[in-house]
Amino acid sequence: MTPRRDDRSFRGLLQSDDGVIARVLSSSDDSIVFEARFGLSPNLIERLKSQPEHILFSERSRIARLGVQITCPPVSADQLEGHLLTVPLTATAVISAYPGLAPLRAFFDVGLPVGRLVFCDPEALLTADEVLAAIENSALKLPASTAISSDGQIVITPHKVVYDLSEDLDENTFGRILLRGDGRELLNRYQIERAVPAVRIDPGEGVITTCSMYLNEHYVVLQSGSALGRNLPATVLDPIKTRGIRIYLEIVNGSGQPIVNPLIAARVYGMPQYRQADRRRPAATPNGPFDYHQMRAFENKLVCPEPPTCPSLEKPAAIFPHAPGGLNEAAVFANGPDDVCEVPAADCLAARRIFSPRSKCAHRYATAHLEQALPDGRAGLALKYFPNLMEHRDIINLACEGRVDTLYFFEPSWEHGPFLSQQDHHRLQEYDTFGMRVYWVCGLTDQLMAHTMRDGKGYFVHPDRLADFHKSMLFAFYGSNRELSEEGVRRLGALMDALIGFWGANIGIVTGGGSGVMERANALARDRGILSGANFLDITDQSMTTDVDFCQVFQSTCRHSRQKWFEIASFPIFNVGGLGSLEELGITLCNMKLSIMEQVPLILFDTEGDANFWAEMKAQLATMVRFGRAPAWVLDNVVLTADPEEIVAAYRQRLQLF
16 A cells, blocks of 8 residues: 655655554563664665764654653664664653553554654754844744753743643553544643643653744754753654644653753754755656646546446546656546446436436446556546545555556536535545545636645645645634725735734635635735635635635535634634624634644734724623633633734733744
8 A cells, every 4th residue: 555645745854754663572561672663765864874873763742741751772874774774662651640651551562653763964953143033033933931042052941831641541542542643632632731830840750741832944852861851752843743832841850859940952953955855745756747737638538438328427537647648548438337328317316326226227437447448557547526435446446556546636526516525525535545646627726736634634735835835834814705994904914914924924824715804815815925725615605715825625514524624724813704703713712622722812803993893702701701601711812902913912922932
């Protein structure tokens, strides 16, 4: 099976694949000794041979957050076989308030991901002036308490909180945390924050605490061995993942005296010079993907043979080799039985019998014919419509056999036009899991859009903006579909300028893709060169703004599921809005309450400058808190203002940023 792709290709730092346990050497409640195997790129192999002292092991964060330390000896090229490096590692429990190794031992077995190897390029190490310049230019955001030494080292003071582990965890839950793809998010729900007047660590003990940090293209390497606290080997805070108010720090006290308010030393690294050469993007098809105009021209050839054998529905499919003239060699197939079906189209359509077990037709889908025409090697596949369940089964089987690796489609749905169903979104995720590239020849944007996953959500992105999509921090912009006044447009633009001024140019917005506030926000983002995205919904009360860099499309039946796609945004901003915005506000607050998203500042922006627009909403929230129907932190997080500078001040203060 083709390996699943991820977004690490866009982070810039030189690192291995996830290291997995290859062999367990010994296992007890005190320690687990095992060998882990890491896949290395050619560039990392070169660094291993020439600069092994700059390669360090970074433990998987969810393991460290369970109070387990994994130690790694220095690595060397002697441990290399081909592109695989085998390293002996030892796991021990070091935070006594946590469960220890006993409930975890069963999961420390062959195949468990345990961390990765990272090359800390000495040439990319920032000086004190460079660290300060990066902060002043909004290229990175460090904790407000950060101190910068003369040699460029920074010192971080954690938040005055510690995290206890819920007593409700059983062995199955530990397994879900360690083994599932969303295990880190699951652990967020079981680690309970406790405010303390000072973070105290007794001799031989450890705590788990947090800091706030937002990284774009820099990465931070925590330094162990400080007399004011030693961090566990989850030492590399890398771009993309390190964005939030709960960046976990696992600190132990190896001294004979208590430590109060520990300090963690760190080094800041910039983008290495070789970053373009070593990005781990999936290998491109030769001369591909085919561009939008090539595929539009090919669409004229993607027709069913005449006469069609099925009068109800024509869903042609084509298979072609990966070659410059591959589309000219395409073999086109159609749905339908071998002979012309005599069942009237109305009978099939009205009874919903098209290609179902109730159909009177003996038939095969076009995708069932593809194997006979497959060229040598892997091939591309083009479909008029996005695959249904039966076609999806055929395509996945071909992908598992390594025969098909690329899918183009022209229309999301025969019945719903440019909108996908909930089942379609699941199928897109499965294509990503099986390593298939999916491209939409998109009539909405008049572009070829590549499908990619971010934070478990699939989006269609212009291929030239893929790296920006994965790297940029996003804001969810909610608001009415009614047009803003001239002053409202000016104020919305001022808000966007303030966000860029504080957070830097590596940001973007995602809207509902409609008219009014959403249309203006998307246009203002495009004018400023930041990412513009939309989650389109199949509704009739608003037009669609299609000049976007990335998008997703939803049929009306998955309206509430669509809201989950906004979770890729780090911060929500509610402009003047109506009932739809009110619903989205309630969902966002509930997601914060359920720890589905961080408790970040929630902006109620009076886009039109009318201070009374959101006032009653904040008063209602205060009433709910007073009656015990909402947590008190809600009022601390809600910011009601018409002044963009107050929003920036709220981010700086509430997120405790430099």
